[in-house]
Amino acid sequence: MALLDEIEPLKQSASAEFQAAADLTALDQARVNYLGSHGKFTALLKQLGSLSKEDRPAAGKVINQAKTELESLLGLRKAELEMQASLPKEPTDFTLPGRRRGIGRLHPLTQVTEDIVRSFRKIGFVVADGPEIEDEYHCFDALNTPADHPARDTQDTFYLQTAPLNLAADSPYLPSGERAGARGQVVEGDRLLLRTHTSSVQIRLMKKQPPPVRIIAPGRVYRRDNADATHNPTFQQIEGLYVDKNVTIGDLKGTVEFIFKELLGEEVKVRFRPHYFSYTEPSFEIDFSSPLVRKMGKQWLEIAGCGMVHPQVFENVGYDPEIWTGWAFGFGIERIAMIRYGINDIRLFYENDLRFLKQF
Numbered sequence: 001m002a003l004l005d006e007i008e009p010l011k012q013s014a015s016a017e018f019q020a021a022a023d024l025t026a027l028d029q030a031r032v033n034y035l036g037s038h039g040k041f042t043a044l045l046k047q048l049g050s051l052s053k054e055d056r057p058a059a060g061k062v063i064n065q066a067k068t069e070l071e072s073l074l075g076l077r078k079a080e081l082e083m084q085a086s087l088p089k090e091p092t093d094f095t096l097p098g099r100r101r102g103i104g105r106l107h108p109l110t111q112v113t114e115d116i117v118r119s120f121r122k123i124g125f126v127v128a129d130g131p132e133i134e135d136e137y138h139c140f141d142a143l144n145t146p147a148d149h150p151a152r153d154t155q156d157t158f159y160l161q162t163a164p165l166n167l168a169a170d171s172p173y174l175p176s177g178e179r180a181g182a183r184g185q186v187v188e189g190d191r192l193l194l195r196t197h198t199s200s201v202q203i204r205l206m207k208k209q210p211p212p213v214r215i216i217a218p219g220r221v222y223r224r225d226n227a228d229a230t231h232n233p234t235f236q237q238i239e240g241l242y243v244d245k246n247v248t249i250g251d252l253k254g255t256v257e258f259i260f261k262e263l264l265g266e267e268v269k270v271r272f273r274p275h276y277f278s279y280t281e282p283s284f285e286i287d288f289s290s291p292l293v294r295k296m297g298k299q300w301l302e303i304a305g306c307g308m309v310h311p312q313v314f315e316n317v318g319y320d321p322e323i324w325t326g327w328a329f330g331f332g333i334e335r336i337a338m339i340r341y342g343i344n345d346i347r348l349f350y351e352n353d354l355r356f357l358k359q360f
């Protein structure tokens with residue numbers, strides 16, 4: 001049985017060659033030599049036909065078994081060589097420090113906001129929050145803003161095209177997170193909008209807690225403006241509200257001066273100009289002046305609105321205006337960041353260009 005005698009030596013030499021292959025190319029060559037369609041093992045299989053009918057099955061079985069063994073051997077060697085190929089060519093110094101992932105940083109607007117919050121905390125203010133999707137009641141009506149006020153125009157404000165919410169008075173899905181009944185107001189009629197200012201947080205807070213109040217509310221606001229160097233349809237404001245007995249404009253002015261000196265330096269000067277807001281009386285606009293502002297070629301820069309809380313607003317939230325007094329203000333955070341860092345285009349804050357963001 002010459003054919004059967006050939007199998008074992010052929011298997012031995014194939015396995016030796018597989019084992020000796022130094023790389024994947026050599027291994028593949030060895031595979032072709034033995035198991036390829038013109039390979040030595042394949043040739044052996046072809047010779048089966050020359051055997052007698054009785055001997056053929058036994059010989060075929062032995063050859064196939066050897067072939068299976070060789071194939072699994074080939075697989076093992078291949079995995080081994082692949083592993084070797086993937087290892088670094090140079091010896092590895094395991095004492096080297098690891099590769100660090102770049103740590104990001106806070107957006108300049110977040111940094112400025114955090115600085116403002118830190119300054120207010122020093123004088124006893126806490127941070128309050130409210131939803132960006134508001135209803136007309138909190139954004140306008142409760143702030144004494146009449147229905148025909150231009151800010152309420154669809155040209156100026158993003159109204160949402162959802163059907164009016166018809167939620168139960170105790171529904172947890174009411175936009176305010178408070179209950180309809182507590183508003184003393186019919187919810188069904190309120191259109192939803194993207195808040196145009198953070199002043200709505202004043203209302204939410206006062207409805208929720210009795211005086212005294214000392215809060216600031218930073219957050220995003222929305223207006224239908226075309227973007228240019230000084231306007232963006234999304235921007236950030238910070239609202240302040242102080243309610244107690246015998247609060248005066250002197251308190252307001254002192255607080256504003258303290259904060260701006262903290263933020264932009266001791267040389268800062270602040271001035272109040274009479275203005276009109278429906279939720280404060282009297283109302284002012286705050287201008288400030290500093291070497292940085294003068295560098296921009298201006299003497300004064302308008303920075304905030306403020307005033308003494310209007311008695312009607314106190315009535316709306318259930319505070320007794322005969323007992324309680326207070327002031328409120330709201331200012332734009334981008335403005336302050338622009339002055340602080342000498343940035344001349346508000347859109348830079350919203351482009352997410354790392355070349356810009358990495359500078360802060």
Ligand code: DAH
Binds near residue numbers: 199
């Ligand atoms: N909400 C005003 C605005 O967006 C700013 C403002 C003015 C806020 C007077 C106040 C305030 O709290 O009393 O322009």
